[in-house]
Amino acid sequence: MNFSFVLFYRMSAIILVSAAGVISSQNPVHSVLFLVVVFRHGAGVLILIGAEFLSLIFIVVYVGAIAVLFLFVVIIRNIKLGDYFLNKIYQYLPIGAFVGIIFFLELLIALYLQGVPLNMTQLKRNTVLRGNWFSIFDGLTNIELFGQLIYTYYFIYFLVAGLILLVAIIGAIVLTIQPKNPETGINVVPFAQQVYQQTSRSVGKSVFISSRL
Amino acid sequence: MNFLYFEYLPILLFIFISFLLGIVIFGLSFLIADQAPDVEKVSAYECGFDPFDDARNTFDVRFYLVAILFIVFDREATFIFPWALTVGELSAGGFWTIIDFLVERTVGFLYIWKVGSLEWD
Numbered sequence: 001m002n003f004s005f006v007l008f009y010r011m012s013a014i015i016l017v018s019a020a021g022v023i024s025s026q027n028p029v030h031s032v033l034f035l036v037v038v039f040r041h042g043a044g045v046l047i048l049i050g051a052e053f054l055s056l057i058f059i060v061v062y063v064g065a066i067a068v069l070f071l072f073v074v075i076i077r078n079i080k081l082g083d084y085f086l087n088k089i090y091q092y093l094p095i096g097a098f099v100g101i102i103f104f105l106e107l108l109i110a111l112y113l114q115g116v117p118l119n120m121t122q123l124k125r126n127t128v129l130r131g132n133w134f135s136i137f138d139g140l141t142n143i144e145l146f147g148q149l150i151y152t153y154y155f156i157y158f159l160v161a162g163l164i165l166l167v168a169i170i171g172a173i174v175l176t177i178q179p180k181n182p183e184t185g186i187n188v189v190p191f192a193q194q195v196y197q198q199t200s201r202s203v204g205k206s207v208f209i210s211s212r213l
Numbered sequence: 214m215n216f217l218y219f220e221y222l223p224i225l226l227f228i229f230i231s232f233l234l235g236i237v238i239f240g241l242s243f244l245i246a247d248q249a250p251d252v253e254k255v256s257a258y259e260c261g262f263d264p265f266d267d268a269r270n271t272f273d274v275r276f277y278l279v280a281i282l283f284i285v286f287d288r289e290a291t292f293i294f295p296w297a298l299t300v301g302e303l304s305a306g307g308f309w310t311i312i313d314f315l316v317e318r319t320v321g322f323l324y325i326w327k328v329g330s331l332e333w334d
Contacts, residue, residue: 007225047221057291065284072277147299150292151307158292162314165285169321172281173330176274180329 008048011041028074036067053142278330289318 014037021034039062046055140148150158296303296311325331 047218050218052218052221053295061284061287061291065280065287069277069280069284072280076272076274076277078272143295143298147295147297148302151296151299151303151310155306155310158310159313161288162292162317165288166317166321168281169285169325172278173325173328176278177328177330 004048008045011044011048015041015045028077029071032067032070032074035070036063039063039067051142053146275330275333282325285321286318289314 018034018037018041022031022038025031025034039058043055043058043062046052046058292314293311296307300308300311
């Protein structure tokens with residue numbers, strides 16, 4: 001019973017429990033925090049298999065940027081606790097099962113088929129399943145390994161990732177741009193008063209439950 | 214595996230101890246403090262009268278844009294890290310792919326700048 005064995009099973013268990021917590025939590029902020037736990041333990045598993053650059057990049061990019069983005073979405077959407085009733089879950093069960101099956105098939109494809117082979121330096125097919133990472137472990141650090149492969153042999157994936165990020169920039173700009181009047185410099189659609197919302201306020205609807213102990 | 218990544222063991226110890234410290238601080242304050250929640254104590258305060266509306270303001274979407282741009286340019290930095298270490302061993306093609314990538318990033322950045330999304334007023 002190796003120490004790294006114990007660590008791996010502990011991290012996997014926490015990943016599974018936290019992933020269940022993401023989808024079943026009542027409070028959306030709790031869901032995002034469970035997701036942060038999932039990412040951190042995923043990074044821990046990556047250190048155990050020897051990909052330490054990837055694990056730290058997981059923490060920097062996933063937790064530091066993507067989980068923050070999820071939190072922004074939760075804030076912008078202004079989701080309150082009472083919006084989520086238990087009997088509404090079953091409406092989404094067929095679609096959820098469909099999407100879940102598709103992701104599971106993607107997982108099987110990633111394990112059993114190695115994608116489009118670009119050249120002869122492709123890893124052997126059984127390596128991922130059997131987990132004999134040490135037979136190909138070369139004595140390089142993980143960063144050097146990435147550096148030697150991404151920019152030369154697998155440069156297509158790298159450039160495609162760059163293009164996807166460019167499309168993401170343009171998409172974000174298109175969604176959030178606020179056109180300005182060229183003479184006055186004020187927005188074309190300024191922040192206006194919403195008279196109906198202001199006059200239809202009532203005390204009963206303004207107090208709500210934000211968490212349950 | 215334990216022998217190869219022995220240097221990461223202090224980090225694991227650090228994580229355990231900080232986790233324990235967090236549990237101790239929260240747990241002690243939960244167990245020892247006197248808690249008698251009351252409707253008046255727990256409800257939101259708005260100068261003594263019943264609150265008009267929800268305390269959350271409309272959220273300016275420019276913050277979200279900042280978060281997205283942070284992701285994109287952070288990915289640029291993380292792609293430059295391995296290249297910076299191994300550029301001596303790469304062929305000429307390895308050098309020019311990263312230049313192409315940086316040109317794409319620059320095009321994106323110029324677009325953002327000219328369109329005016331970096332303006333905050």
